[in-house]
Amino acid sequence: MTDNKTKGGGEQNLTVCLRVRPINEDEILAGATCIAHKVEDRVLVLMDPMEDPEDILRANRSREKQFVFDSCFDGASTQEDVYNSSTKFLIDNVITGYNATVFAYGATGAGKTYTMLGTDGDPGIMARTLNDLFISMEKTSEDMKYKVTMSYLEIYNEMIRDLLNPSSGILDLREDSKGGIQVAGLTELKARSTDEVMHLLLQGNTQRTQEPTAANKTSSRSHAVLQVIVRQQNRVKNTMQEIRTGKLFLIDLAGSERAANTHNRGKRMVEGAHINRSLLALGNCINALTDKNGKGYINYRDSKLTRLLKDALGGNCKTVMIAHISPASIHFEESRNTLVYADRAKHIKTKVRRNVTDVAYHIAQYTNIIQELREEINRLRHKLNNPSPSAGRRSHIADIQSVQSEVMEAKRNADREELNKVKEQLLISFKDQMELRKSLMELNNATMEISLETNRNQKIISEWELDMARASKVKYPDRPLAQLLEENKKSIDMAGSGTDEIEGAEDVRQAKEELKVLHDEKYRTEKIRATVKKELEMARSKTKKLEEMIPHRVSSEDQKDVLRLLCRVHELEIRNTEVQSSCIIRDFQIKKKDMVISRFRQHQSLCDQIIRKQKHLIDDNGLFVSKELEELIEMYKMERNLQREDSDISIGSDSGLKVNGLDVDQLSTLTEETEPLVSRHKKESALRRSNSDDRIFSHTPKARQIENANTTYQKNKTLSGAWRNHSTLSQEIDRVTPVEAQVERTSLGAPSRLSNSDRNTIVTNTRNIAALAAKKRNRAQTNLNNLEKRHEAVGDRPLYRPNNDRTVSLDRDNKDSYLTPSRLDTHNRTFVSEHHQFTLSKAPSDDSLSTVTKHTVISERSLPPLRRVGDVNGDRHRNLRQWVPVNEPKLNKKKKKDTYTNQFLKKNQGRNVKGRQNNEGQKHRTSRPDPDKDYDSLSLGKKRNQRGGHQSDSSSVGTPMNNGKKRQPTIPAYKKGDITITGFSLPRY
Numbered sequence: 003m004t005d006n007k008t009k010g011g012g013e014q015n016l017t018v019c020l021r022v023r024p025i026n027e028d029e030i031l032a033g034a035t036c037i038a039h040k041v042e043d044r045v046l047v048l049m050d051p052m053e054d055p056e057d058i059l060r061a062n063r064s065r066e067k068q069f070v071f072d073s074c075f076d077g078a079s080t081q082e083d084v085y086n087s088s089t090k091f092l093i094d095n096v097i098t099g100y101n102a103t104v105f106a107y108g109a110t111g112a113g114k115t116y117t118m119l120g121t122d123g124d125p126g127i128m129a130r131t132l133n134d135l136f137i138s139m140e141k142t143s144e145d146m147k148y149k150v151t152m153s154y155l156e157i158y159n160e161m162i163r164d165l166l167n168p169s170s171g172i173l174d175l176r177e178d179s180k181g182g183i184q185v186a187g188l189t190e191l192k193a194r195s196t197d198e199v200m201h202l203l204l205q206g207n208t209q210r211t212q213e214p215t216a217a218n219k220t221s222s223r224s225h226a227v228l229q230v231i232v233r234q235q236n237r238v239k240n241t242m243q244e245i246r247t248g249k250l251f252l253i254d255l256a257g258s259e260r261a262a263n264t265h266n267r268g269k270r271m272v273e274g275a276h277i278n279r280s281l282l283a284l285g286n287c288i289n290a291l292t293d294k295n296g297k298g299y300i301n302y303r304d305s306k307l308t309r310l311l312k313d314a315l316g317g318n319c320k321t322v323m324i325a326h327i328s329p330a331s332i333h334f335e336e337s338r339n340t341l342v343y344a345d346r347a348k349h350i351k352t353k354v355r356r357n358v359t360d361v362a363y364h365i366a367q368y369t370n371i372i373q374e375l376r377e378e379i380n381r382l383r384h385k386l387n388n389p390s391p392s393a394g395r396r397s398h399i400a401d402i403q404s405v406q407s408e409v410m411e412a413k414r415n416a417d418r419e420e421l422n423k424v425k426e427q428l429l430i431s432f433k434d435q436m437e438l439r440k441s442l443m444e445l446n447n448a449t450m451e452i453s454l455e456t457n458r459n460q461k462i463i464s465e466w467e468l469d470m471a472r473a474s475k476v477k478y479p480d481r482p483l484a485q486l487l488e489e490n491k492k493s494i495d496m497a498g499s500g501t502d503e504i505e506g507a508e509d510v511r512q513a514k515e516e517l518k519v520l521h522d523e524k525y526r527t528e529k530i531r532a533t534v535k536k537e538l539e540m541a542r543s544k545t546k547k548l549e550e551m552i553p554h555r556v557s558s559e560d561q562k563d564v565l566r567l568l569c570r571v572h573e574l575e576i577r578n579t580e581v582q583s584s585c586i587i588r589d590f591q592i593k594k595k596d597m598v599i600s601r602f603r604q605h606q607s608l609c610d611q612i613i614r615k616q617k618h619l620i621d622d623n624g625l626f627v628s629k630e631l632e633e634l635i636e637m638y639k640m641e642r643n644l645q646r647e648d649s650d651i652s653i654g655s656d657s658g659l660k661v662n663g664l665d666v667d668q669l670s671t672l673t674e675e676t677e678p679l680v681s682r683h684k685k686e687s688a689l690r691r692s693n694s695d696d697r698i699f700s701h702t703p704k705a706r707q708i709e710n711a712n713t714t715y716q717k718n719k720t721l722s723g724a725w726r727n728h729s730t731l732s733q734e735i736d737r738v739t740p741v742e743a744q745v746e747r748t749s750l751g752a753p754s755r756l757s758n759s760d761r762n763t764i765v766t767n768t769r770n771i772a773a774l775a776a777k778k779r780n781r782a783q784t785n786l787n788n789l790e791k792r793h794e795a796v797g798d799r800p801l802y803r804p805n806n807d808r809t810v811s812l813d814r815d816n817k818d819s820y821l822t823p824s825r826l827d828t829h830n831r832t833f834v835s836e837h838h839q840f841t842l843s844k845a846p847s848d849d850s851l852s853t854v855t856k857h858t859v860i861s862e863r864s865l866p867p868l869r870r871v872g873d874v875n876g877d878r879h880r881n882l883r884q885w886v887p888v889n890e891p892k893l894n895k896k897k898k899k900d901t902y903t904n905q906f907l908k909k910n911q912g913r914n915v916k917g918r919q920n921n922e923g924q925k926h927r928t929s930r931p932d933p934d935k936d937y938d939s940l941s942l943g944k945k946r947n948q949r950g951g952h953q954s955d956s957s958s959v960g961t962p963m964n965n966g967k968k969r970q971p972t973i974p975a976y977k978k979g980d981i982t983i984t985g986f987s988l989p990r991y
């Protein structure tokens with residue numbers, strides 16, 4: 003090294019210096035650490051940031067390395083330090099006729115330009131060199147005459163531009179007869195002073211292509227070459243006068259760059275490709291020059307940069323390479339590459355000699371030039387006379403192909419980048435949309451739940467009001483029911499909380515409170531829903547825009563296809579979600595219809611009673627009945643029978659939902675109060691009896707006559723409007739079978755929501771429900787017997803009582819023999835074996851709708867949706883589908899009162915569908931009560947927390963009171979972004 007600096011000519015090694023710039027703020031923010039450490043003046047240690055000192059396995063493969071260079075500068079080194087150690091020594095050499103080159107090498111942002119150009123306050127090598135050059139010339143100006151010219155060019159995208167005269171366009175490189183490289187047409191300006199040179203330098207720099215990139219805000223997009231030619235001549239003239247010509251090249255190379263780091267696109271990316279290509283050529287030259295096997299061929303022609311540097315690398319030139327690296331760990335790979343090349347470059351040898359010309363040389367030069375020109379003329383003449391189009395075309399095509407392949411490569415890279423970006427954006431947008439859709443679905447579901455809950459509460463209120471009005475009717479028989487209803491309402495409103503003593507008023511008050519909360523909740527849900535909808539719209543339009551952008555931003559067809567597929571997948575996902583959503587809506591509609599149907603049944607049961615009572619009046623008093631009315635009554639009876647037959651057929655069909663071998667419909671019948679069971683072989687006779695003995699009305703001779711005439715009466719015979727309508731409705735109801743429901747779901751692509759565990763739960767809960775229902779039957783039976791006895795004692799007419807005789811003997815008359823689980827099992831088994839065997843008891847079947855009801859209400863569709871229930875079997879979040887039969891017999895404590903109203907209500911047990919009727923079912927939703935222990939509270943519906951709900955399962959969580967404590971109805975609770983719904987969960991498809 004020292005040799006290089008002092009030695010004049012001869013074989014010399016490349017002087018290689020290293021500069022490590024200080025770590026910058028951006029790198030620190032990116033979490034980088036300092037991995038390049040200057041150990042001594044000439045030694046640098048580069049540590050591997052990925053290295054784990056504990057990792058023994060990698061110990062031998064450590065990438066930590068020491069590098070030794072001619073000089074090493076770190077962040078603490080000044081511009082002056084660098085200049086003094088790397089370049090200053092060249093000035094005297096240049097003045098005395100040696101060629102010298104200083105070039106800055108390294109990755110983008112490593113500090114090359116800083117070193118070469120510097121800043122206004124802290125100039126770099128170029129300014130300092132020129133300054134010192136003039137100072138040195140000044141010192142010897144008495145003896146020597148100097149002529150300094152300078153040129154400044156840049157190689158941008160493999161094109162040479164004159165920075166001192168940009169209008170000259172793109173310049174060409176030429177090789178002279180001695181192999182020297184010349185830039186044809188390059189402006190060489192004379193400089194007389196440092197100021198003049200500095201002025202020209204600044205002028206040239208303003209023309210240089212410099213653009214910000216992600217890696218460097220002032221990234222040089224070209225290689226800049228400042229050429230200073232110093233001609234020295236003795237002032238003393240003689241015939242063999244020597245002219246020493248020293249050429250100094252100061253080169254600021256563009257930095258190698260990784261597309262991933264610079265995020266370059268389009269033009270910047272093409273620039274980057276050219277830069278990398280020329281640096282690769284430089285690296286290859288360095289490799290070849292240092293190859294110990296020495297094949298001898300150095301390919302400088304690969305790029306303009308290497309052609310320009312030909313002399314500097316392998317010829318007559320004193321060369322200094324200043325390698326630059328960043329100390330940041332995030333640039334480890336780039337720094338390592340730079341150091342490896344710089345390390346190799348140390349071994350490059352140049353043969354340095356002084357450029358001295360004398361007059362004789364000049365004459366010889368002229369002769370050579372003339373000879374060269376002649377040769378050139380001859381060659382051109384030959385070419386003109388023997389044109390070789392194919393050869394020309396070949397080279398042309400080769401050029402085009404190389405350019406095309408280059409462009410294609412750059413395009414491919416750009417395309418890939420674009421594709422990844424668009425893909426990423428699309429995926430984010432899809433994800434957003436899906437999440438919003440899910441939220442919307444959940445909100446829709448919540449709205450439905452609220453709506454059902456509202457309906458349930460309204461029903462509780464209206465039924466209670468009706469009960470009160472009926473009770474008042476006993477007191478004030480003269481007043482119309484509507485008037486009593488109004489009066490009651492007013493008095494209750496006025497009495498306010500004082501009405502709590504009135505039986506059931508507490509329930510109603512709770513229902514009213516729930517209604518208020520539900521109303522607020524509905525409002526809140528609607529508001530959130532609107533916001534989510536808006537956000538979804540925005541996400542949708544964003545995705546659409548992205549999809550529209552694909553053809554503009556991505557050019558390759560294959561890549562477009564990938565994105566199209568991505569969009570398609572997303573579309574399908576959306577469709578899937580929509581199907582799920584429509585399933586939920588359908589469930590909701592079914593539930594709503596169930597409610598309508600239950601109201602209709604209630605209405606019908608009232609009509610049945612009115613008709614029956616009127617008929618009793620007619621029969622008891624021997625009143626005259628018109629023929630027309632007789633016929634109507636007969637038609638009514640037949641219609642009822644037909645309904646019963648229809649129901650029997652439905653029961654016999656194989657369409658029911660099977661749960662552990664049991665039909666859900668069968669199970670539901672266990673909860674029916676008045677439906678008798680008979681053996682199968684007795685079915686027909688039972689039906690026949692139902693037409694004769696177990697009828698609502700006893701037959702008049704006229705009626706019998708009509709009946710006989712109509713023995714072959716067909717089901718589909720046209721009936722009067724009202725009956726027909728009802729019949730149609732019943733058939734409609736019958737049509738809603740679980741299997742159909744399943745099929746419909748499956749056809750929509752959504753599998754059944756009942757898992758095996760859910761089914762098991764249903765069966766278990768059903769048994770419990772059945773047990774309670776059986777107990778209630780016992781209780782009701784006992785109450786009825788007591789009532790009858792009391793009525794008989796006061797001389798009243800015996801109450802109507804359903805005949806509960808069954809062929810399967812259940813000891814229901816014994817008050818204390820409540821159904822135990824083991825008994826229930828027996829009961830169920832018997833029931834299963836004989837579930838088709840119904841008999842219509844002698845007593846009028848006031849439950850005559852039940853056969854229809856059973857099938858519809860306990861159908862799969864009317865099962866409440868899966869919902870999150872409390873800590874069931876220790877699994878808090880297990881979704882259980884639990885259901886409660888709708889037609890649980892109504893057993894209310896208030897009906898124990900021995901009044902006409904109570905009799906009336908008792909007769910209607912099992913017909914009215916009231917929220918309160920499902921106390922037992924509610925209880926069973928969250929726990930399994932001990933039937934014996936909980937009997938009273940359950941059957942009497944006393945406890946508020948047992949206030950049953952409609953088949954809407956929301957009631958299971960909406961119980962407002964618990965153990966006397968007031969509790970808000972549980973309403974789906976959610977928050978934006980992370981919507982969590984309590985009280986229910988979405989079915990999983």
Ligand SMILES: Nc1ncnc2c1ncn2[C@@H]1O[C@H](COP(=O)(O)OP(=O)(O)OP(=O)(O)O)[C@@H](O)[C@H]1O
Nearest residue numbers: 023109110111112113114115116220221222256257
């Ligand atoms: N030794 C140093 N001390 C202080 N700042 C430095 C030093 N070296 C470089 N910098 C700063 O680092 C940034 C990048 O430096 P510079 O532009 O010289 O890099 P470069 O390698 O020439 O990049 P490229 O040629 O790819 O554009 C600049 O803001 C510069 O001021």
